[in-house]
Amino acid sequence: MQKLFGYLSYLLLFFLTVPVLAQQKEKITLEFADSLIGAVKNGQETRRLIGNVRLRQGTTTINCDSAYLYNYKNFVEAYGHVRIVQNDSIVITGNNGTYDGQTKFAKMRENVVMNDGKKTLTTEQLDYDMRSNQAYYPDNGTIVEDDNTIVSKQGYYNTQTKVFTFEKDVVMTNPKYKLTSDRVIYDSHTKVAYFTTLTHIEGKDGTLVSTDGEYNTVSGQSVFRSRSSIDYDTYILTGDRLNYDKLNQLGVATGNVILFAKKDSVIVEGDTARYFGQAGISKVYGKALMKKLMKKDTLYITGDTLVSIEDKASNSKKIFAYFNVRIFKKDLQGKCDSLVYNQTDSTIQFYHDPVLxxxxxxxxxxxxxxxxxxxxxxxxxxxxxxxxxxxxxxxxxxxxxxxxxxxxxxxxxxxxxxxxxxxxxxxxxxxxxxxxxxxxxxxxxxxxxxxxxxxxxxxxxxxxxxxxxxxxxxxxxVEPDTRLRGFKWREKEKPARKDVLVREELPLPVSKKNNKKEPVKPKKTIEKDKSTNKTTSKVS
The missing domain is CATH 2.60.450.10 (Lipopolysaccharide (LPS) transport protein A like domain)
Incomplete structure (x- = not known):
């Protein structure tokens, strides 16, 4: 029993000694300094190092003009042209800083620059935990990576996963776009930015607005999972969910979709919308509803599907509505199987048993x-x-x-x-x-x-x-004599407003450029009454 107790005591002493030995191996060591002065600071014995100071702990090196090395707590205070290098890949420079060898935690202050070969971070304060590979700046920082420049009040950077987290007044700029938000997670491997707060992505063609989504800064592909909108010069597309491929100009919107053509004062609503920019085609289906603002009134057109086609070669625009089409205006109601609204010559063509x-x-x-x-x-x-x-x-x-x-x-x-x-x-x-x-x-x-x-x-x-x-x-x-052949009074089929407004009234999209609800109703125009100056003969 006594031998067993002695053996267990030996094992316990061994396991307690190993961490101590490991810590001793991780001691910060002095490799070079022009001069070394023994000193007492804060009641503790320390070494003051002056001129071309170089310190090391494992794969981490520290260079500076001068430093205080606290051997008893494995800690360094560095001053003047401070440079910390980790694994020959992460380089941090600044005017002064500290390094805790026990926790492997570095703090750099004033004119701080962090570089990993592809990305450069500049700030005035930087904390870097080498064990978790997490860097943090609490007060304004700028990241430069290729063509991307990101500015934010606060930020985190994982040097291993290459993932940034930017917080407060985030601005990402690129020759192709400008992204503003209050919180963005950016994966520098995939070049994808993730956000969960109100975010604007402004490009040469227009602005994307969302509160939850992701944006590929290279391809321009985006996925928005909250109610979002695409605000371009000619139209605004809004939906509960948006997928957009900027390179190929392909967009899909689902859930309470609104497509607003600014120039033509036309609003199209539906459950789903698909946009094919290169072909100039937009398709809305699922309780599709079109609203055309007219003089002192609105023309409503509903059908199973609404398709808008823009032919840039002929500079023409047409909207097709098909299957179970109904229209409503205060002074005009109707129904048909399908119709074509030519916005270029302002005509509406009705097909297959139309009645107005x-x-x-x-x-x-x-x-x-x-x-x-x-x-x-x-x-x-x-x-x-x-x-x-x-x-x-x-x-x-x-x-x-x-x-x-x-x-x-x-x-x-x-x-x-x-x-x-x-x-x-x-x-x-x-x-x-x-x-x-x-x-x-x-x-x-x-x-x-x-x-x-x-x-x-x-x-x-x-x-x-x-x-x-x-x-x-x-x-x-006699009653038959008062009816022409083909007579059919179809008033029971006449749609009421409630029959055409097949979906709840949605708020109009807001244009970011003028911050006003679009569209604005056209100004009142005055025309000569066509019913005047007409000559007819009276039936006697």
């Missing part, structure tokens, strides 16, 4: 086209199987039918004239002067005709090319 309503008028044709002037409806072209129905004050159906028609609107977007070209047919209910009683029904067949309306009611009709007319007195009116 204006006040008390219903317009139908195989295809229809609206011409806009100063963001207001000016003309409507109806092609093939054209049919216009208007309700009078007694809710009778006045009808016009023909091969092709043109509907004219005044400056208040009221329908005031319809011209018929080919196979014209007309049914007009004739009322007394007080519009309280029916005098009869006029049925006319004429290849071409002109119908004039006031407040949506038929007032005058001009028939051309030998009309064939029949007047039916009230006592002879």
């Amino acid at each position: 309503w204006n006040d008390k008028s219903q317009l139908m044709a195989d295809t229809m086209r609206i011409q806009l002037v100063n963001n207001a409806i000016d003309k409507m072209y109806l092609k093939t199987n054209s049919f216009v129905i208007s309700l009078d004050t007694l809710k009778n159906y006045n009808q016009v039918k023909g091969r092709q028609m043109v509907a004219y609107f005044d400056t208040t977007s009221q329908l005031y004239r319809v011209t018929v070209n080919g196979n014209g047919e007309n049914v007009t209910w004739v009322l007394n002067d007080q519009n309280t009683n029916i005098r009869g029904v006029n049925k006319v067949e004429c290849s071409n005709m002109i119908i004039n309306l006031t407040d949506g009611k038929v007032k005058r009709v001009a028939f051309l090319n030998k009309p064939d007319a029949v007047f039916i007195p009230p006592h002879e009116i």
Whole structure:
């Protein structure tokens, strides 16, 4: 038992001695100095080293003009042209500093520069823990790496992983961009910057804004995981999540997406948006909704998918809406299978069973086209199987039918004239002067005709090319005789505002350049009323 106790005591003494021996091996040693003076500082015996001082601890060397070496605590105070080198790769210089050999912790002050061969950090204060490879500056620092320059109030740098953490007033600049944030983690291996606070990335083309994401400073590829936006000269793209490839100009936005075309005052919203910059194509789908700001009103268009195509060669822009398309404006509602909005010539083309309503008028044709002037409806072209129905004050159906028609609107977007070209047919209910009683029904067949309306009611009709007319007195009116072939009153299909606004109203994007909500409604313009100076003939 006594032998066993002695053996255990020997082992305990051995394990306690090994760290001490290891620490002794890690003692800071003097390699050279012009002069050495023994001194007492702070009540402790120390060595004062003067001139061309060189100290070493393992793979770490310290050079300076003068120093105090505290052997008892393995500590150095260095002054003048201080230079610390770790593993022949990390070099730190400054006016003065300290080095603790026990903790391998260095503090450098005044005109501090840290360099690892590829990156240079300059600051006034630097703390460097060699055991954790962590450097820290508490008061303003600048990092230079290739074309990147990063400035921040505070920062950390891991010399092993090559990862920086910048905090407070962070600014990263490059010939291609400028990034501002309050906290950025930058991986110098991958050249990717990560951020979790409000961040702006400004480039020649525009600005990216997000609060959570990552940005590749070389390729320009970015991933934003919070509500973010891309603000360029011509448009703003906003979404709950954004992926953007700047080099190939490819972008994907998901979740409450807003695409705002500044020049055209057009806002497109949806669940998902894809942007193909080189092809000039933007695609929005999932409860897609377009808003076109017009004079004192907004035109809403919704469908399964909205696609915007910009042809730079011809300088043209078009928006395509397809499947289950519905439109709404205070004075115009409609539905169709698909449409094309040409922003270049301000026309909207409707396809596949389109039907539009204006006040008390219903317009139908195989295809229809609206011409806009100063963001207001000016003309409507109806092609093939054209049919216009208007309700009078007694809710009778006045009808016009023909091969092709043109509907004219005044400056208040009221329908005031319809011209018929080919196979014209007309049914007009004739009322007394007080519009309280029916005098009869006029049925006319004429290849071409002109119908004039006031407040949506038929007032005058001009028939051309030998009309064939029949007047039916009230006592002879039979319901089938008051309906033209193909008559169909589809008011139940007319979309209300709630039917078109298929998603919650989202706040307008904000342009960083003027810090104002975009877009600004166009100024009011005054036009001569087209309904004046018109000559027509009254039907007797």
